[in-house]
Amino acid sequence: MRYGKNAGKGTLSVWGGEESAFAERSTQVPVFMGVAHAYEELDEWIDVSLGKKPGHIYGRNTNPTVRVFEEKVRLLEGAEAATSAATGMGIISSVLCSLVDPGERVVSIKDTYGGTTVLFQEFLPRQGVTAALCDTTDHDAIEEEIAKGCKLLYLETPTNPTIKILDIERLTKAGHKAGAIVVVDNTFATPINQNPIELGADLVLHSATKFLGGHADALGGVVCGKAELVKKVYHYREINGAALAPMSAYLLLRGMKTLSLRINRQNENALAIARFLEAHPSIDRVFYPGLESHPGHTIARRQMRGFGGMMSFSLKGESLEAANRFLRRLRLAHKAANLGAVETIAGVPATTSHVECTAEERKALGIPETLIRYSVGIEDVQDLMDDLAQALNGPGL
Numbered sequence: 001m002r003y004g005k006n007a008g009k010g011t012l013s014v015w016g017g018e019e020s021a022f023a024e025r026s027t028q029v030p031v032f033m034g035v036a037h038a039y040e041e042l043d044e045w046i047d048v049s050l051g052k053k054p055g056h057i058y059g060r061n062t063n064p065t066v067r068v069f070e071e072k073v074r075l076l077e078g079a080e081a082a083t084s085a086a087t088g089m090g091i092i093s094s095v096l097c098s099l100v101d102p103g104e105r106v107v108s109i110k111d112t113y114g115g116t117t118v119l120f121q122e123f124l125p126r127q128g129v130t131a132a133l134c135d136t137t138d139h140d141a142i143e144e145e146i147a148k149g150c151k152l153l154y155l156e157t158p159t160n161p162t163i164k165i166l167d168i169e170r171l172t173k174a175g176h177k178a179g180a181i182v183v184v185d186n187t188f189a190t191p192i193n194q195n196p197i198e199l200g201a202d203l204v205l206h207s208a209t210k211f212l213g214g215h216a217d218a219l220g221g222v223v224c225g226k227a228e229l230v231k232k233v234y235h236y237r238e239i240n241g242a243a244l245a246p247m248s249a250y251l252l253l254r255g256m257k258t259l260s261l262r263i264n265r266q267n268e269n270a271l272a273i274a275r276f277l278e279a280h281p282s283i284d285r286v287f288y289p290g291l292e293s294h295p296g297h298t299i300a301r302r303q304m305r306g307f308g309g310m311m312s313f314s315l316k317g318e319s320l321e322a323a324n325r326f327l328r329r330l331r332l333a334h335k336a337a338n339l340g341a342v343e344t345i346a347g348v349p350a351t352t353s354h355v356e357c358t359a360e361e362r363k364a365l366g367i368p369e370t371l372i373r374y375s376v377g378i379e380d381v382q383d384l385m386d387d388l389a390q391a392l393n394g395p396g397l
């Protein structure tokens with residue numbers, strides 16, 4: 001082994017899953033584009049097909065490049081097993097469809113990722129599965145809902161776009177007491193900042209499209225945790241066909257080599273920017289768990305090693321037009337729907353996470369129309385602050 005049992009996240013980001021030599025002694029993971037693997041002996045073919053022998057058969061099931069990606073995430077999350085999908089939603093829908101049966105119940109929160117909320121409200125009910133979506137800030141209410149009985153407890157923290165924090169350890173205990181499988185969407189925190197499995201969760205999943213890949217050039221999703229559960233998710237995913245493409249797995253792996261470096265930089269940049277914005281007269285509120293003023297700060301301090309690169313802030317004033325004026329002046333950011341990349345990205349919930357909602361619905365969710373979602377990149381923090389300052393100091397805010 002190239003590293004010890006207690007190797008740090010930086011070492012695992014670089015070497016995890018890549019410890020042994022690849023074909024032709026390549027130091028880098030080869031991209032296996034072939035959809036099938038050939039066998040001359042039927043005995044061996046059968047053994048590999050049945051999983052009695054290691055190996056690969058067909059690309060919708062497994063692929064060697066994809067396998068390395070799953071292994072790297074598994075090591076970073078400290079999990080028993082991992083499997084992947086073409087996108088974050090591909091893995092989330094596979095988890096929910098493979099682990100919950102008709103007549104069973106899911107407990108979750110109102111602030112899950114938009115696509116996940118659609119699964120809970122539109123698609124799971126069609127399969128006879130009900131989802132109770134609780135107020136994200138009310139832990140007592142969530143525990144009460146869990147105690148009524150549920151097959152699966154689905155958590156996400158920090159949340160999108162108002163960066164709320166759930167106490168993973170507390171809710172996991174409540175979930176396990178009710179006999180539920182506990183799943184955590186760890187996309188915003190990344191395994192550098194938070195490891196839900198250490199806090200008791202059974203499964204942890206990611207949209208690898210975001211921070212894991214980090215370069216906004218590949219879609220992907222991954223889940224890891226208890227082997228028996230991962231096996232069920234994998235079995236569903238090999239049949240629904242949402243397999244991660246080998247080239248995407250390669251891009252994600254290449255991005256992940258700098259995961260620890262990037263996330264630590266994004267943690268630092270985001271905290272400095274949050275403090276700067278909190279003191280700015282044109283800003284109404286800043287939502288960032290690293291700020292002492294954040295209602296989830298104490299929990300975040302306990303369960304996170306860093307507070308992440310995601311924040312949001314609301315401008316003084318009410319209208320979407322004020323947000324539009326601000327965004328037009330902001331230069332050092334893509335105005336785009338994604339997040340978690342090396343470049344800073346800004347948007348508003350009305351065009352990103354809550355595009356399906358009406359203005360009234362956003363208001364009911366506590367999302368101000370002038371809320372700016374700001375995914376902090378790895379640029380020099382002074383340049384980002386200068387850019388924010390000039391955009392905030394312009395007319396019409």
Ligand SMILES: *Cc1c(COP(=O)(O)O)cnc(C)c1O
Nearest residue numbers: 087088089090113187207209220
């Ligand atoms: C983007 C995102 C997803 C969905 O991932 P895709 O790769 O876009 O399918 C799920 N959860 C969170 C928290 C996300 O930010």
